[in-house]
Amino acid sequence: MSSTTTNWVKKHVISLEDFTPTEYDTVLNTAVSFKDVLNSRTKKVPALQGQVVANMFFEPSTRTRSSFELAAKRLSADILNFAPSTSSLTKGETILDTAKTYLAMGANIMVIRHSHSGVPLNIAQEMDRLKTGVSIFNAGDGLHQHPSQALLDLFTLCSLLDPKNPRISLLEGKKIAIVGDILHSRVARSNINSLLASGARVHLAAPPTLLPQLFADTVPSVYHDRLFLHWHLTPALEDADFVMTLRLQKERMADYLLPSLREYHQLFGLTHDRISHCNTDVKILHPGPVNRGVEISSELMDDPRFSLISQQVTSGVAVRMALLYLIGNLK
Amino acid sequence: MSSTTTNWVKKHVISLEDFTPTEYDTVLNTAVSFKDVLNSRTKKVPALQGQVVANMFFEPSTRTRSSFELAAKRLSADILNFAPSTSSLTKGETILDTAKTYLAMGANIMVIRHSHSGVPLNIAQEMDRLKTGVSIFNAGDGLHQHPSQALLDLFTLCSLLDPKNPRISLLEGKKIAIVGDILHSRVARSNINSLLASGARVHLAAPPTLLPQLFADTVPSVYHDRLFLHWHLTPALEDADFVMTLRLQKERMADYLLPSLREYHQLFGLTHDRISHCNTDVKILHPGPVNRGVEISSELMDDPRFSLISQQVTSGVAVRMALLYLIGNLK
Amino acid sequence: MSSTTTNWVKKHVISLEDFTPTEYDTVLNTAVSFKDVLNSRTKKVPALQGQVVANMFFEPSTRTRSSFELAAKRLSADILNFAPSTSSLTKGETILDTAKTYLAMGANIMVIRHSHSGVPLNIAQEMDRLKTGVSIFNAGDGLHQHPSQALLDLFTLCSLLDPKNPRISLLEGKKIAIVGDILHSRVARSNINSLLASGARVHLAAPPTLLPQLFADTVPSVYHDRLFLHWHLTPALEDADFVMTLRLQKERMADYLLPSLREYHQLFGLTHDRISHCNTDVKILHPGPVNRGVEISSELMDDPRFSLISQQVTSGVAVRMALLYLIGNLK
Numbered sequence A, B, C: 001m002s003s004t005t006t007n008w009v010k011k012h013v014i015s016l017e018d019f020t021p022t023e024y025d026t027v028l029n030t031a032v033s034f035k036d037v038l039n040s041r042t043k044k045v046p047a048l049q050g051q052v053v054a055n056m057f058f059e060p061s062t063r064t065r066s067s068f069e070l071a072a073k074r075l076s077a078d079i080l081n082f083a084p085s086t087s088s089l090t091k092g093e094t095i096l097d098t099a100k101t102y103l104a105m106g107a108n109i110m111v112i113r114h115s116h117s118g119v120p121l122n123i124a125q126e127m128d129r130l131k132t133g134v135s136i137f138n139a140g141d142g143l144h145q146h147p148s149q150a151l152l153d154l155f156t157l158c159s160l161l162d163p164k165n166p167r168i169s170l171l172e173g174k175k176i177a178i179v180g181d182i183l184h185s186r187v188a189r190s191n192i193n194s195l196l197a198s199g200a201r202v203h204l205a206a207p208p209t210l211l212p213q214l215f216a217d218t219v220p221s222v223y224h225d226r227l228f229l230h231w232h233l234t235p236a237l238e239d240a241d242f243v244m245t246l247r248l249q250k251e252r253m254a255d256y257l258l259p260s261l262r263e264y265h266q267l268f269g270l271t272h273d274r275i276s277h278c279n280t281d282v283k284i285l286h287p288g289p290v291n292r293g294v295e296i297s298s299e300l301m302d303d304p305r306f307s308l309i310s311q312q313v314t315s316g317v318a319v320r321m322a323l324l325y326l327i328g329n330l331k
Helices: A021-039 A063-074 A095-105 A119-129 A147-161 A186-198 A213-218 A221-226 A261-268 A309-328 B021-039 B063-074 B095-105 B119-129 B147-161 B186-198 B213-218 B221-226 B233-237 B261-268 B309-328 C021-039 C063-074 C095-105 C119-129 C147-161 C186-198 C213-218 C221-226 C233-237 C261-268 C309-328
Strands: A052-057 A078-082 A109-114 A135-141 A175-179 A201-205 A227-230 A242-245 A283-285 B052-057 B078-082 B109-114 B135-141 B175-179 B201-205 B227-230 B242-245 B283-285 C052-057 C078-082 C109-114 C135-141 C175-179 C201-205 C227-230 C242-245 C283-285
Touching (some): A021 A063, A021 A147, A021 A186, A021 A309, A052 A063, A052 A095, A063 A135, A063 B078, A078 A095, A095 A119, A095 C063, A109 A119, A109 A309, A119 A135, A135 A147, A147 A186, A147 A309, A186 A201, A283 A309, B021 B147, B021 B186, B021 B309, B052 B063, B052 B095, B063 B109, B063 C078, B063 C095, B095 B109, B109 B119, B119 B135, B135 B147, B147 B186, B175 B186, B186 B201, B201 B233, B227 B233, B283 B309, B309 C095, C063 C135, C063 C309, C078 C095, C095 C109, C135 C309, C147 C186, C147 C283, C186 C201, C213 C227, C221 C227, C227 C233
Parallel strands (some): A052 A109, A242 A283, B052 B109, B109 B135, B175 B242, C052 C078, C109 C135, C175 C201, C201 C227, C242 C283
């Protein structure tokens, strides 16, 4: 595995905005090796033995937290779980001071999820200013980025196309639709970065309240000829190779951005009928947790001919092992 | 240990209703071996190395959750703890989808506690329908079953009678009283299954609101000549070899099923005085946590001549190691 | 490491009131060895392999709980985390019964934090009465004691003065100020014990509501010539070698013991300006979590020339490893 890491230079994983094609391919490549580890009998490697991974989740999470925890365990790291409800947060400590405490205890990698955009970046900058060796991993910050989710989506897609040698160029020219609450989705933001970098054509579909025309300005203009915004579902699905649908936060209703879940499902929910407009071997992704009958019909979600949702979760462990391994073996 | 497992076929442990005498004996036997492991210096075996045990407790629990966690650790498994308050449950995911997520992450055994009867069975059926290899362990579901509790009770009783070779036939003809809120107790239900299967005579005692006459119909008629229902304590205790008292849920008062804790204690609480009707070497069991002065007097609970409560907890780790080992080494 | 432990006899660590100079030095000495372990590549020793450390925190805590957890992991112990919110506490079990449950499960060391003074001592006495081998570690009880905090403070101070050979006598004659809510601080109580035992001169400074004159009577009279009480900050700081400032519980305002945080900071908050009265190479300690701008200014807290706050946290892991090792290898 040593050969794949020689060119890795990122100390922190905060955003995919600055990921290079080589970096994407290194992650995909390394994840293949770890998928093999996960399929072996022992399922463990001593790659991070003695290192401490602090799981700092300031927002509730099942799958992402557990996925990082399992990835760290299978790399033989020691894990510290930070549980906000029973923590010093109730005592008024700043997040930066909490991070410094874990640093002083010996944390080597901090995996941070926070409801405010920018918190992981702030901590990473402060850690660098203090010349510490610690790495910060953004596990989802506000509306900003969720890089490991987009990388596991990328791994799921590229592995489907070439299991032995997944690489970003496999997606060149593919049509990929992203459907749902684009405006408030860190998953969408990270996926837009990686998919545009791969050469895919990215079609976004959502009601105008969740996808304002101005959204295109958040994407570098060099990509504008491959980015398309739709306020209706059908043109986004037409001949699509892959469809990613996003979780709908029920709070959006209270914000008057949506009339009802039922109307949303009628207009933007994925069903067998709807995806008949797509390429015949289209595959569906969803970052989970799913609101069945809202973003996607129960029948379609459970149809193994189309759904990649389980594969995404499985990819998550391998991809997070790869990322922790790469940032944990720097220098 | 390999010889004891060759005949084990149960993939899931949901209920004791269908346990065979051979299966009971296999569990008791295997637990003896693990008791030896727990008394050794290293206290660990690599039996489940690389396997993932997901502890999914949708209801609060100290002892059962910790007991399973410790059992899994001592078998060298990796453990994922699911904490409902900080989980996707708040995001509206179905329990089945949560289970599928842990499956996709690589869980081999899911230990599930839920306040609704039938949840573990539902998940097990779905996992089988999907042809997954995952095993489901019911750690207590609603009013239905709590198989590991009854098996550790069985191990505690049989080990007392023959520490080297505990077997279910040792209880044949013994008089065992179960006292308390039978109607609402999954512990009672599982114990009634195992004790009747062993050939013991089972005497139930409770106020009529907590033990309706119809309760007997829930037990196969082949056992009716060894099952006795009492609405007073004394006849149940008379010449009893063992007395199991059950935890009283204080909510029962609010349901108008009981007048007061004090009256309950006066009528059904165990005391030194009361158990003088029993066999002289009678032993008392309680699944915990105990309401001191309600189900049992503080003095009796702390009297090592009678109380097996600590031994039950100790048995719990060995029995759960045995069960996890057996279902984790199938096929 | 074996040579340092031959004379260790304490089974429980409840309070520093009865610590001998030899015991302090044994802890300091052993912690040096573990600091080396923490600086090594593997960071782990098998010293407590097979032993179970139960982390029983009945009060919220980030740093102390994580520090004990990491210390135990690096000694290769198995850890059981007791989470009060999801535990049997909601079911009315007594704390003593919870402790006995963990004992019966196989816990060798229980690390206990509780909001009531005396809980760890009570449990230790009960465990001894029952002739169990279990050790109780007080991780902070009410207003009483927080021995591991004072020992890590001691290690931080003595290591600064002689990193290779920290010993209590290095503090002889030093002037050490403790500033803040002395009356309600278990950290202060434990530190007063260790610092007076070392031969240091201890100057306490607080508003009279938080440091009544009678407080001196809680300290053995043999130390009175080295203990000084001040109701103003300046005389305590004058020529001080070290200043420990304590966390201010914001609840004190509601108790009418303090007018406002702002006034408190003006009178007792540490700033660069204030500490100009101290010895020029004065160092500042704080047990954390810090209320920035209350006990200490943000600028001073972040100034590495003065602040030992990070070193304290780092010392914590080594000192707790030392203590767990010493009580885990008794007899």
